[in-house]
């Protein structure tokens with residue numbers, strides 16, 4: 075009836091379901107012993123685990139074989155990602171490259187860039203960060219100020235990126251920067267550059283978050299030289315390129331599974347015969363989760379069909395983020411007083427402390443509602 | 454276009470042409486929508502899901518969802534389900550006129566909340582509870598002369614009558630569909646009807662927001678209104694997917710779980726949607742004259758019929774608890 079509100083039926087193909095068992099068997103062995111199961115995709119940076127996944131062919135699964143991909147379907151990728159998240163595996167290292175940077179390079183990168191970065195990405199040896207936000211450019215992304223000026227053989231880049239997840243651990247960042255002065259059209263004159271985070275003229279400073287972790291960073295470019303061959307796509311085309319990533323960025327299972335381990339512990343606390351209020355909550359949360367999952371699989375189907383489901387992805391993220399924020403809030407009221415070192419409390423506390431980020435990262439709730447409103451023809 | 458789409462297309466025209474605000478008001482004032490029913494019958498819509506109609510049970514539910522986008526004030530869904538039950542029991546002789554479906558406890562001779570029983574030529578009474586001996590079930594087919602009807606209404610002003618009949622009244626038919634399965638079919642009926650009502654509620658709200666001007670511009674230009682409508686759209690999209698999920702699993706082993714998901718999720722969406730729709734419509738939406746309440750009151754009524762959200766949430770929760778914490782994910786992915 076309205077654009078973006080149709081989530082057609084998609085059944086995961088048998089091939090994808092068969093893969094599910096493989097992933098579970100793999101996880102039974104490969105989950106690092108000291109890993110705290112956490113379904114938040116931003117937690118758990120473990121290069122060794124990522125390499126093991128790469129060895130199985132589970133990074134860059136949908137990419138062509140010529141760049142190290144496995145030419146598998148979006149459904150198979152969907153199954154692998156949801157299994158990893160549900161188990162609480164440490165996926166952060168390769169997550170952004172697999173979800174976003176790789177597909178971006180495949181779409182806009184040169185052959186040389188693809189050959190240089192993608193095979194290493196699929197092996198879990200090369201990790202990417204997203205360089206969009208800046209001190210004065212959050213939701214209003216088009217107001218980025220990092221400025222690259224053309225020089226012989228490349229660009230000189232100055233400015234600051236902020237909140238760059240894992241810039242201190244990863245190898246590269248794809249940054250959205252201004253390559254021409256600001257004009258009437260705010261979306262013009264932006265470009266995407268690949269930045270070597272180990273460059274001497276790039277200063278990376280971790281920022282401690284409220285949960286005590288040091289995951290995101292400030293990244294300062296000190297008149298840093300970026301060679302021509304690190305430009306992604308066309309100069310000035312950065313806005314179009316960056317917005318094309320959003321369907322991938324917003325619709326996946328990481329947008330509603332972040333609090334899943336709390337759910338598992340909630341079920342465990344109440345045992346096989348929960349009282350009525352506990353049964354009701356367990357069922358209520360499942361009714362949301364199972365519906366969101368079907369919606370997300372439906373979007374995977376749209377991606378598989380080559381569509382760009384921007385509004386549908388925004389809807390999944392908006393509903394999903396609200397769900398993953400509500401889950402610990404509701405669960406807490408349904409569990410008797412427990413010590414903070416009880417598995418339920420541990421999972422709850424970790425998730426609660428990270429929950430403010432769920433409706434911020436990847437586009438805030440308010441921005442997503444704006445995208446949905448546009449899909450409804452209101453803007 | 455495939456057959457279902459052809460049927461949906463012509464049904465949409467029939468519903469739009471023959472059911473309007475006056476039909477709804479007249480029905481609430483106690484006048485049965487006889488003309489509407491006649492058109493439905495003439496066009497074969499009362500035979501949906503029967504083998505002679507060339508449509509499946511799932512097709513029937515899809516047409517019934519569409520009917521709910523017009524809030525048809527007739528027991529079309531109940532009539533269709535009753536006929537399917539009879540056909541399933543091998544009792545295929547022609548039944549004319551208006552029919553409905555009710556449920557009664559064994560030996561009680563009384564069925565409550567029977568939609569439009571007062572206006573029906575025949576009423577099929579199904580058992581309320583599963584029999585402990587697991588034997589086949591007895592359906593009772595009553596004509597209007599074989600029972601007395603006490604009038605009642607639900608909060609949407611839809612007829613929900615009490616049907617009283619004597620032991621041995623009517624014709625009995627043995628059927629293999631269990632009372633639980635019959636309850637599930639009725640719950641699914643309300644699920645798809647709520648999905649239809651939800652879509653209509655969103656449509657009305659968007660139209661109203663674009664037409665209504667305050668402070669010199671359509672209220673749809675205010676971000677606060679846009680965000681409310683975005684939330685409403687999210688609820689409608691989720692409810693539609695949940696309802697479709699149940700329809701897609703009709704007749705397969707995953708159906709029971711998905712029905713619980715759907716009745717719980719759609720019922721929750723109904724409350725949120727009605728609240729937002731009324732807020733966006735201002736005082737106009739609070740008037741009897743405006744059509745919005747025909748949809749929002751149905752949402753409020755239907756979410757309580759055949760098990761409210763709490764009922765289905767508990768049922769689903771008990772299943773998940775029974776499989777255990779380390780298997781809940783597996784359970785979710787297999788349904």
Ligand SMILES: Cc1cc2nc3c(=O)[nH]c(=O)nc-3n(C[C@H](O)[C@H](O)[C@H](O)COP(=O)(O)OP(=O)(O)OC[C@H]3O[C@@H](n4cnc5c(N)ncnc54)[C@H](O)[C@@H]3O)c2cc1C
Nearest residue numbers: 204205206207212213237238239431434435436438440441
């Ligand atoms: C854990 C975490 C990891 C992150 N990782 C990365 C990363 O790796 N790379 C990266 O580039 N960025 C990253 N971000 C940044 C993230 O993209 C931004 O936080 C987000 O875009 C919002 O920007 P902001 O924080 O500056 O908030 P602001 O844009 O200042 O917004 C503050 C509040 O105002 C609201 N608001 C803003 N504009 C409007 C409007 N037009 N209408 C209504 N309300 C509005 C917002 O919704 C929000 O509620 C990360 C953030 C978090 C929390």
